[in-house]
Every structure is written in structure tokens, then in C-alpha cells.
Amino acid sequence: MLDPAPTNHPELHSFPSANPFILLLFSSNTQNTFHSAGAGNKTVQRGVPRVKEIIDTSKNPATPSMEIYFRPEIAHNEAVVRRIATEMTLKILRDYVVGYTLHRVGYDYPESPVTPAEDEGLVSTHNALYPEPSKPDWSAWLGRLVLNKEALLEKGMRVSHVKDAARAYLSDKVQVVASEDDDDTWLLRLRICKMATIAKRTNAGMSPEERDPLDKVATTDVVEILMDTLTISGVSDITNTYVARRGDEFIIETDGSSLAHILASGDAIDFKKCTSNHIHEVMAVLGIEAACSLIYREAADVLSDSGEYVSCRHLMLLR
Structure with missing residues (x-):
């Protein structure tokens, strides 16, 4: 014992x-x-x-x-296993964002001029395919994200993957405008279109001057949270x-x-x-x-x- x-x-x-x-x-x-x-x-x-x-x-x-x-039919093929390993790794949006900026579009968007002007073609194409009249609950600000095209391609992904993931994640609360896969620069434009739902506030009785700074803060928060939480592809926790x-x-x-x-x-x-x-x-x-x-x-x-x-x-x- x-x-x-x-x-x-x-x-x-x-x-x-x-x-x-x-x-x-x-x-x-x-x-x-x-x-x-x-x-x-x-x-x-x-x-x-x-x-x-x-x-x-x-x-x-x-x-x-x-x-x-x-x-066995897969386990002996190293190339296939390596491709699965790449697709399995969790990929968060922030890892593929070069940077982002905020732009004021006003409350009469999409009738107002596109900001910045270089996005004119991108926005015009989107508006032609998905016409969305401006609504009182839309934010006066939008976030413009520049994606790392080379890093995404290296992982076998395109801007369309990011766009689809963002739209599924944000539903109809945020407008997502994205570049096409064959564009030289890959962009993501995000504008809150249900401010009362996102910011948990009502715009009733508020002047545009009072709303403007609140819209900017809410847009910044949405962009930051999205970059940290949006899974583009991969398995959670891996x-x-x-x-x-x-x-x-x-x-x-x-x-x-x-x-x-x-x-x-x-x-x-x-x-x-x-x-x-x-x-x-x-x-x-x-x-x-x-x-x-x-x-x-x-x-x-x-x-x-x-x-x-x-x-x-x-x-x-x-x-």
C-alpha cells in the first residue's frame, strides 16, 4: 500500500x-x-x-x-490537405484591411456627389443594380475600407467573399458597397441605414447639426467592431x-x-x-x-x- x-x-x-x-x-x-x-x-x-x-x-x-x-483518398494527397488547412484557418477582416477613412456624404445621399470622387464608378454601378432611396434613418457618414488584395489572393479569397460575409453579418442595418473582383483596388464602403437600431437612439427632434457628430461616432464604432468580429472564412477558434x-x-x-x-x-x-x-x-x-x-x-x-x-x-x- x-x-x-x-x-x-x-x-x-x-x-x-x-x-x-x-x-x-x-x-x-x-x-x-x-x-x-x-x-x-x-x-x-x-x-x-x-x-x-x-x-x-x-x-x-x-x-x-x-x-x-x-x-485515405485525401490523406495521401499533400496538396489537397494543405489547401484544406489554408481554408480552415480563421480569417478576421482586420487582418486584411490596409486602412480605413470616414467620409461625410450628407443626408441627401445618393443624390449628393460621391466622396471621394474616385469611387464614382463603383457607387454608380451599385446604385444602378441596387437602387436605394435615401432614408431619414441613414447616417451622414460612411466608412471606406481599403483591403489588402495580395493577402486575400494568397489565401484564395476575393473581395466578393468579403462583401458576401459582410452583408450576411450586417443584414439590412448597414449598406455594403464593394469593388468587383477584377478591379485594381479592392474597397468596402459601409453606411449605417438603420441608425435607430445600430445606435439605439431616435433622431426625432434632432437637427442635422446635432445628429452629425453622433453619426460619425456610430459609424466609427461599426467599422471597428466589424473589423474585429467579421469572419471572412475559416473555422471559429482555429x-x-x-x-x-x-x-x-x-x-x-x-x-x-x-x-x-x-x-x-x-x-x-x-x-x-x-x-x-x-x-x-x-x-x-x-x-x-x-x-x-x-x-x-x-x-x-x-x-x-x-x-x-x-x-x-x-x-x-x-x-
């Missing part, structure tokens, strides 16, 4: 909430594993910090990640992807985890082999037994980094 470790052991000061014997077993084998890393460039939490996450079954692990496997080789097949390793989304992504995914190191996410998607198996596997992986043997019976205490 093993005696429990003393609760005042110097190696247990970082783990006040967990079983002392289990913690002593872990900490004695993880003192030199802080700097271990995963395959390629993927950063993985290791050593005592990861042990604490496993013991406490943290809801917010420092480095959640996944390993995504594919059906911030980066890496293609790795496992035997004769290629897999994708990720920074971030979205297990439910990946498992429901279609027939290309080999859902029986996909894994995540996020214990709570695995439990929510696959159940308690899968979460228990993950705890055992993650603990074994961390301890194996130290190069020392640990009996599997000790690890089974975690179950």
Missing part, C-alpha cells in the same frame, strides 16, 4: 486543490519538461503547467489543439494550422480547437481518428468515457517527455 504524500511537500505548492499523492507523482517527473514542443512549429503546453490543467480539467487550456485526419506527416498520410494540426465543427464537416474527415486536447470539449461532444481516456493519454504524453517510466497503474488514478 502506498503512503500518501505529505501535504506540505515543497513540490506541491502550485497545486492547492488536487490530490497530494497524484500531484507528487506528476511533479517529480515533470520538472524538466517546460520547454517541450509539438511537431513542426505548433506550440504545446507541457511540463507542470499542463499537468495542472489535466488535474484540474481546465475549461480554458492555454494551448488547445487538434489533430485532424482524413479519408487560429493556425500545420500540415504534418503520420506514416504515409498527411494530417492537420491546429492551434485552437473546434471538435464539433470538424466532426460535422463532411465525408472527407476521418472522424474516428480526429482528436482534441481540450478535455471539456471532448466530454461535451463525445462523452465522459472519451474525456477520461483523453486525461489518461495527455498525462502519459506529458510524463513521457521527461524520459522516465511511470506505471500505467499510477496514471489510472486519474480516472
Whole structure:
């Protein structure tokens, strides 16, 4: 029978909430594993910090990640896997905006002159295709975003992808005018057309002079929020992807985890082999037994980094 470790052991000061014997077993084998890393460039939490996450079954692990496997017909094609990895990475609008400016268009837009004048052709084409008379609730200001065309093309995207994503996200509350895919410069023009809904205020009884600064502030807020929250493409929570080789097949390793989304992504995914190191996410998607198996596997992986043997019976205490 093993005696429990003393609760005042110097190696247990970082783990006040967990079983002392289990913690002593872990900490004695993880003192030199802080700097271990995963395959390629993927950063993985290791050593005592990861042990604490496993013991406490943290809801917010420092480095959640996944390993995504594919059906044989795809897994052996590196080019296809790399394309999927690129499309899977979360892409936020701000990463593809060179800069933006605010322009006053007044309350009689679209009858007023286009500002700036170089957008005349873009706005005229939009108004011809989507005629929208000016409404009392429209903002006197609009935001003009200049997109990074080269960066978007590198990721296999065009301005039409950004336009469609923005219109779906903003619905009918904001007018979205965008360049065409074959234009030299890719622009996005945003004008609030339901100020009462966006700014949570009414314009009744307000003069244009009183409304003008409020419209400008509201337009700035909409542009800033949109750049930080609009997902152009990719999977939520997956911030980066890496293609790795496992035997004769290629897999994708990720920074971030979205297990439910990946498992429901279609027939290309080999859902029986996909894994995540996020214990709570695995439990929510696959159940308690899968979460228990993950705890055992993650603990074994961390301890194996130290190069020392640990009996599997000790690890089974975690179950």
C-alpha cells in the first residue's frame, strides 16, 4: 500500500486543490519538461503547467489543439490537405484591411456627389443594380475600407467573399458597397441605414447639426467592431494550422480547437481518428468515457517527455 504524500511537500505548492499523492507523482517527473514542443512549429503546453490543467480539467487550456485526419483518398494527397488547412484557418477582416477613412456624404445621399470622387464608378454601378432611396434613418457618414488584395489572393479569397460575409453579418442595418473582383483596388464602403437600431437612439427632434457628430461616432464604432468580429472564412477558434506527416498520410494540426465543427464537416474527415486536447470539449461532444481516456493519454504524453517510466497503474488514478 502506498503512503500518501505529505501535504506540505515543497513540490506541491502550485497545486492547492488536487490530490497530494497524484500531484507528487506528476511533479517529480515533470520538472524538466517546460520547454517541450509539438511537431513542426505548433506550440504545446507541457511540463507542470499542463499537468495542472489535466488535474484540474481546465475549461480554458492555454494551448488547445487538434489533430485532424482524413479519408485515405485525401490523406495521401499533400496538396489537397494543405489547401484544406489554408481554408480552415480563421480569417478576421482586420487582418486584411490596409486602412480605413470616414467620409461625410450628407443626408441627401445618393443624390449628393460621391466622396471621394474616385469611387464614382463603383457607387454608380451599385446604385444602378441596387437602387436605394435615401432614408431619414441613414447616417451622414460612411466608412471606406481599403483591403489588402495580395493577402486575400494568397489565401484564395476575393473581395466578393468579403462583401458576401459582410452583408450576411450586417443584414439590412448597414449598406455594403464593394469593388468587383477584377478591379485594381479592392474597397468596402459601409453606411449605417438603420441608425435607430445600430445606435439605439431616435433622431426625432434632432437637427442635422446635432445628429452629425453622433453619426460619425456610430459609424466609427461599426467599422471597428466589424473589423474585429467579421469572419471572412475559416473555422471559429482555429487560429493556425500545420500540415504534418503520420506514416504515409498527411494530417492537420491546429492551434485552437473546434471538435464539433470538424466532426460535422463532411465525408472527407476521418472522424474516428480526429482528436482534441481540450478535455471539456471532448466530454461535451463525445462523452465522459472519451474525456477520461483523453486525461489518461495527455498525462502519459506529458510524463513521457521527461524520459522516465511511470506505471500505467499510477496514471489510472486519474480516472
